[in-house]
Amino acid sequence: MLTRGMPVTTRKPIEKVHFITTPHGLEFGRVDAAIYSTPPAAFLWLSAHLESKGIECRIQDAYTKMLDLETILKDIEDFQPDVVGLSVFTIVWYDNAYLAAKIKERFPEVLLVMGGYHVNHSYEEVLQCEAVDYCLPLEGETSLAELIECLNAGDDPQKVKGLAWRENGNLVATEPRPPLHDIMTLPRFPYHKLMDHxxxxxxxxxxxxxxxxxxxxxxxxxxxxxxxxxxxxxxxxxxxxxxxxxxxxxxxxxxxxxxxxxxxxxxxxxxxxxxxxxxxxxxxxxxxxxxxxxxxxxxxxxxxxxxxxxxxxxxxxxxxxxxxxxxxxxxxxxxxxxxxxxxxxxxxxxxxxxxxxxxxxxxxxxxxxxxxxxxxxxxxxxxxxxxxxxxxxxxxxxxxxxxxxxxxxxxxxxxxxxxxxxxxxxxxxxxxxxxxxxxxxxxxxxxxxxxxxxxxxxxxxxxxxxxxxxxxxxxxxxxxxxxxxxx
Missing domain, CATH: 3.80.30.20 (tm_1862 like domain)
Structure with missing residues (x-):
């Protein structure tokens, strides 16, 4: 049963978001080869919407580049984001949970959010990972933007649709976010963020x-x-x-x-x-x-x-x-x-x-x-x-x-x-x-x-x-x- 409670808050205004794809095999201390690579276009949707709101974004395709843990953490250190976002598919959930824990261990002040297929249907399980601050089930562009706006204003995230988080051992879930009716309202995708590979x-x-x-x-x-x-x-x-x-x-x-x-x-x-x-x-x-x-x-x-x-x-x-x-x-x-x-x-x-x-x-x-x-x-x-x-x-x-x-x-x-x-x-x-x-x-x-x-x-x-x-x-x-x- 999901119960309501006060959400996690941040200590300073959120200005930068770092999206990262997770290498496979990371939980076992290895990085599995990417047989063929596909740009993480979902992060383009998110970045386009956030940057239209004045939030600086970086996309690090660590999966395709086969980056090891220390390289990923060094990239986070260099960018100094306020939020790190991971997109989770079910078969690599454990790699994502491992990476989230390591990020939180090194950067405890960073807000860590997760979205993606596994979050859509299993956010209760995802939030058992103590490193995860918020889950964004379903379409996340508007939810993430409104969450950041809400936290920056010191307001209550329970007003934001499409969120789930953990508070005092309980799960809190707001009303599901309906699909974005007119996707033509989204700005042009920032493709330059993926052109380094x-x-x-x-x-x-x-x-x-x-x-x-x-x-x-x-x-x-x-x-x-x-x-x-x-x-x-x-x-x-x-x-x-x-x-x-x-x-x-x-x-x-x-x-x-x-x-x-x-x-x-x-x-x-x-x-x-x-x-x-x-x-x-x-x-x-x-x-x-x-x-x-x-x-x-x-x-x-x-x-x-x-x-x-x-x-x-x-x-x-x-x-x-x-x-x-x-x-x-x-x-x-x-x-x-x-x-x-x-x-x-x-x-x-x-x-x-x-x-x-x-x-x-x-x-x-x-x-x-x-x-x-x-x-x-x-x-x-x-x-x-x-x-x-x-x-x-x-x-x-x-x-x-x-x-x-x-x-x-x-x-x-x-x-x-x-x-x-x-x-x-x-x-x-x-x-x-x-x-x-x-x-x-x-x-x-x-x-x-x-x-x-x-x-x-x-x-x-x-x-x-x-x-x-x-x-x-x-x-x-x-x-x-x-x-x-x-x-």
């Missing part, structure tokens, strides 16, 4: 002369996927930047920073087909020579006119969540049919755009036979790249509601490498074996290897492919040897 994308052929950046242009998801929480946390209404603003952001990245490759991190970029077609028209009119990629759902990409326009203006790859190759499983997890998947993948290929298909083993109703159907379907679909993963019942998803009584582990470290639930149809170890089998059978086909070699444009690009493959194999070896646990 040359990011390497997974979605493009990439050479040292290329410059890559990622951004987000929308929130909300009308889909109802059982394994995802976006519709529950961001709402099912698709809120988006206009085509004009998206084009302006792309042109700004290109002219100011020399960026020629852009990945849109939107959950479903093509939800509004009209917006995408309008965007492509603007890009064509401006003559921008850019490569870009996005993610979407099969149901929102069944439009050859749109796909052709995307290809003409530089779209190189689309990430599709296919999930299963068995018709009954697709229906059960609220996806389209295999025929509809084949149609849209065929349309994507016709437009000249590469496609990536993601599949999940262990969905509700899955059996060894249905998972074999998925692997066979994946190979027959033959998308340019594919990924296979085990179903993970994260809190906040329908999948968690279905599997919470079947969990065999609540250790989040296990979630990425092991099956953490047990059903009658198969043993948990079967999912792990199926995962390895699927990647081997998909990527070690002679037909596939020859087709990929023809699309690699540099030794640097070849090394990226090798590194990703080795990362997967070494990750499995590390897990089997038990190095995911403390020595």
């Amino acid at each position: 040359r990011y390497v994308p997974w979605c493009f052929s990439h050479s040292p002369k290329d410059r890559f950046m990622a951004t987000i242009t929308s929130r909300g998801c009308p889909n109802q996927c059982v394994f995802c929480d976006i519709g529950r946390t961001e709402g099912r209404r698709f809120r988006h930047f206009t085509a004009q603003r998206v084009a302006d952001e792309m042109e700004y990245l290109h002219t100011e920073f020399g960026v020629n490759q852009i990945e849109f991190l939107d959950a479903l970029f093509t939800t509004n087909n009209k917006r995408v077609i309008e965007l492509c028209g603007i890009l064509k009119e401006r003559g921008l020579e850019l490569e870009w990629a996005c993610a979407s759902a099969i149901r929102f990409t069944d439009n050859q006119e749109m796909l052709d326009a995307m290809a003409e203006t530089g779209c190189k790859k689309i990430f599709y969540g296919v999930e299963s190759g068995n018709p009954a499983i697709l229906k059960r997890v609220k996806k389209l049919t295999t025929d509809q998947v084949r149609k849209v993948i065929g349309m994507t290929k016709k437009a000249g755009i590469l496609s990536h298909a993601a599949y999940i083993f262990g969905l509700p109703g899955d059996t060894p036979d249905t998972m074999e159907d998925t692997l066979a379907f994946a190979k027959s679909l033959n998308t340019d790249t594919a990924s296979f993963s085990m179903a993970i019942p994260f809190k906040g998803t329908e999948l968690y509601d279905l599997y919470k009584d079947k969990l065999i582990s609540t250790d989040y470290r296990e979630y990425q490498r092991s099956a953490v639930f047990k059903v009658d149809e198969y043993e948990p170890e079967y999912l792990e074996k199926m995962l390895i089998k699927a990647h081997k059978q998909y990527y070690l086909r002679i037909r596939y290897i020859l087709s990929r070699l023809g699309k690699i444009k540099s030794w640097h690009d070849l090394w990226i492919h090798v590194r990703i493959g080795l990362g997967f194999l070494l990750g499995k070896i590390r897990y089997k040897m038990g190095s995911h646990k403390e020595d």
Whole structure:
């Protein structure tokens, strides 16, 4: 039961906020390699809003740069922030808790706030970490800005929606923050804060002369996927930047920073087909020579006119969540049919755009036979790249509601490498074996290897492919040897 109480206060006005991504493996005194890197675009949202209010922000992507603990702490010492913000995903919660404790130990006067997926659904657990002062569940831009304004004025944070904190052993939670209705009110993102690192994308052929950046242009998801929480946390209404603003952001990245490759991190970029077609028209009119990629759902990409326009203006790859190759499983997890998947993948290929298909083993109703159907379907679909993963019942998803009584582990470290639930149809170890089998059978086909070699444009690009493959194999070896646990 959450009870109300007086909040944590600060000793001096808050003027500077330091956002940090957390390296994996930090809790065990190591820094795991980032196989490929994606700019932390969520921190761009937060920084843009705070800096419009006069708060200076720094973003330190310690995960991608593989910074060790002392380097992170030295960076905090140099910047001297009043607030440190961490974004937490469930599988790396323990690394974040460790980093938070070390930050608080070294800088006890710094206010430490956390947001992100894990906070959205487990802030009670997060606040058991004594180093954490405030949690910001759901969309945090307005909540964090109002919290800072409130503390600077010496006012009561209980007036601020979307906060949780600890007081005298009790948890305090204010009214949930509703989704930001008009995201067009957000200022331009401060991309310069991430330009000190040359990011390497997974979605493009990439050479040292290329410059890559990622951004987000929308929130909300009308889909109802059982394994995802976006519709529950961001709402099912698709809120988006206009085509004009998206084009302006792309042109700004290109002219100011020399960026020629852009990945849109939107959950479903093509939800509004009209917006995408309008965007492509603007890009064509401006003559921008850019490569870009996005993610979407099969149901929102069944439009050859749109796909052709995307290809003409530089779209190189689309990430599709296919999930299963068995018709009954697709229906059960609220996806389209295999025929509809084949149609849209065929349309994507016709437009000249590469496609990536993601599949999940262990969905509700899955059996060894249905998972074999998925692997066979994946190979027959033959998308340019594919990924296979085990179903993970994260809190906040329908999948968690279905599997919470079947969990065999609540250790989040296990979630990425092991099956953490047990059903009658198969043993948990079967999912792990199926995962390895699927990647081997998909990527070690002679037909596939020859087709990929023809699309690699540099030794640097070849090394990226090798590194990703080795990362997967070494990750499995590390897990089997038990190095995911403390020595």
